[in-house]
Amino acid sequence: MSNIGLIIEERSRDIGSFLVGRLIPFRKKRMIGPFIFIDHMGPSKVGPTHFLDIGQHPHIGLSTLTYLFEGEIMHRDSIGTAQKITPGSVNWMTAGKGVVHTERTPGELRSGSEHVLHGFQIWVALPRELESMEPEFFHAEHTALPRWKDNEASYTLVAGEAYGKRSPVPVHSELFMVEIKCQDKYELDTTLLNLKGEIGVCIVEGYIEACGERIEQGNLLVSKEEDVCRLAMGEHTHVLLFGGKPFEEERYIFWNFVSSDKVKIEEAKKAWKEKQFKMVDGEKGYIPLPE
Template sequence: MIDFQIIPLQRRPLDGSFTILRGLPSRIRRQIGPWCFFDKLEEPNINTTQHLGVGPHPHIGLQILSWIIDGTVQHQDSIGNHLVANAGELNFMTCGQGIVHTEDTPETLLQSGNSALHLLQFWIALPKESEEVSPGFISMSQSALPLIELEHGEGRLIAGEFEGNSSPLKTYSPIFAMELTLDIGESLLPLEKQYEYAITMIEGEVEFAALNDHQADSLHEEEITPDLLLAFKGVSQLQMIVKKRARFIIFGGLPHKEDHYIWWNYVSSDAEKIRKCHELWESGDTSIFPKIEGESRDNLKAPEFPVKLILFLRN
């Protein structure tokens, strides 16, 4: 059965400087397959008062994909990485048993006041059997991802497999993500019918439909703009009719067999584990959350811990 939903992105403050748009989790839908979090940040004016400056904070039980469309992000973490990633690059961090990192605008850009930042960030919940994997981090050019030729454009395979191609990003469950750039015309994209999917627009205008037995069933009534997510499942062939040259990301996968909890920066199938990690972080324990070498800022404080965690990865 084909099922689809339109999810409006909600405005949220970030570190008192930016407003971000959040698509997941939402009241309409909490996750797309194993993808449990999606934020979009688009700021045209980076300066000394308006910039990325997220101090040391922890993560467990997930992988984080940062897709940089425009601008520059400086990354530091507790496993020794310290680098700057620019437009057309991606950062991919496996948090597993525990990692601490920061995200900043490089100091050199703050003074110029002549830069922008357009960033998409996705979180992938690790399956129960992989929650304790060692933390890791890679940064690479988006152009190094497998290129998929389509009828009126191309795709970059971000995660998973597609027609014999495999992404170099190591993931731990059945998953898929691709950025597509399409010219005007009709293109088709074969999908896994059992997967859940979502589409986030970057630019352009596209009509999306499920194509079954040569019959197209529209997946939306309103135009899918960059401030909306289109979520759907039960589709084996996606029809994409491009009205204006378009760029967008489709991501999806199979939901995990077990339920998960998500709170602040932690994801786990075990609520007690989240509680213990929170206590370690608040106490300054460095057993799973080491200090970042050279970082002088205080650790970010978590919000007040809830009396009871909610099973969040369940629709």
Template sequence: MSNTLPDAVQSCSVSDPPCAAIELIIQPREHDIGGLVVRRALPTAKRKTVGPWIFFDHMGPARFSAGQGINVRPHPHIGIATVTYLFAGEILHRDSIGSLQPIRPGDINLMVTGSGMVHSERERPEVTAVEHELHGLQLWLVLPEADEEVAPAFHHYPSRDIPAVDIEGVTVRVMMGSAFGVTSPVRVFSETLYVEAHLKAGQSLTLPEAGERAVYVASGALQAGGTALPLHSMAIFSSASDIVVTATEDARIALIGGEPLGRRFIEWNFVSSRRERIEQAKQAWREGQFAKVVGDEDEFIPLP
């Protein structure tokens, strides 16, 4: 989705928690964009990335009346891979290399933008014809410097291909990377971790180890080492071993992490290790030099 929130990098409140294993707790502010509430946990002024993850949006849940819905016009990206994952609803993805793919709950859409890619996110007429819901996450991964200008690509992974395991009664899906003895088929470019878990009240989960880690509470509430992690908070954890989170009420969480890839510049939808590359991309978008979205050629989002 296009990065349209005001003051995005400073759109969260942060606190210094008492638990020694937690470095930071981020509580995103909410922004309403056309009836869809979006909470941005990354980047913030105090924390730009977690491992290779530079952008984390929680959208919804939203319920749209018939005739309404999301309608994100074509917009460009460079230097990242975007990850779209829905809890409810459907989004229709189109892009400039000809991909046409509806994404539904449990699926993962991985769009590798590399040297430059344009996409749109809309809803099929069959969806907007009736009252419907939309709820999910959108994340951006920075690419290693050697892959920042890789040819754009699109990968769709249906829900059935994402491995799930039971960890002492806790249902865990390993969306990207390796954890809990299983490995996801989703393509990665560096050490990357993305895990989803559902915990009933009172259940606990020991976090898998990674260079950097964060847990986002999509629903419910947790605690870690006596520190409360409320609904919609993101806790940045240290590299300590045997960190345990416990649900204080039924909870759905997203764990992200991996090895950091160094400093990145971010402006609008462009990310790069080189500031001049972003300026080049901005000029190219102004001048209409990006390829158009196949089947969605008439509209676009102007450079802010």
């Protein structure tokens, strides 16, 4: 999903040990570890007459990770999945050689009052040898995710490995995604989390102090080197920490397609135009390929 109206826009700029930017990909940094796309949804009001309705669209060569703070989304895909995601749980869809899905406001929320939708849609590129794997889907309830506290900060391991813990989400490469919240100021030392590879910090709420600057919510910090990050989280701050080991090969991206091979992207474009993808049962909408 790429819901442009819900992206928080920020300029990218260089502040020393970090790049501060909007989302990825952006001009100075196209990927953070295997993470190739970050879409911050909201917070936006949904209903009673306008809803989230992302019709049938395809993916190849990546896994999508949906993580919500507020609201609900109904996911349906071409491998037969119908799964509602609620705050704190994880929807993880691996497209591999190709999958089609839809994302909509659930039916039970279409007849009530206005509500808030807020969360993240994230794309994780697959290792080259798995880009053509069979598509898969996995859902993890919020109770299945590792959670712990460090002084005034609370942690949730959304995906991958960190701090000697492992999320049940079946990732396909070395990566991590950690949610951290604090009410009072908190020194965040990423070296203690045993994080490997590139590191990004998305400020959902509050602010971060880094390199002598105060970085407000809506920004994405990208570490330029491993183990550089010693950050101060401000009061009432909420961040997502993510990254991992980068791939050796370049990744190409067009619309919803990601691959290390431009030929595969051209083949996927042709297949979608000619409606050769398996579609979602019970769905009739079709989002055309961008020209």
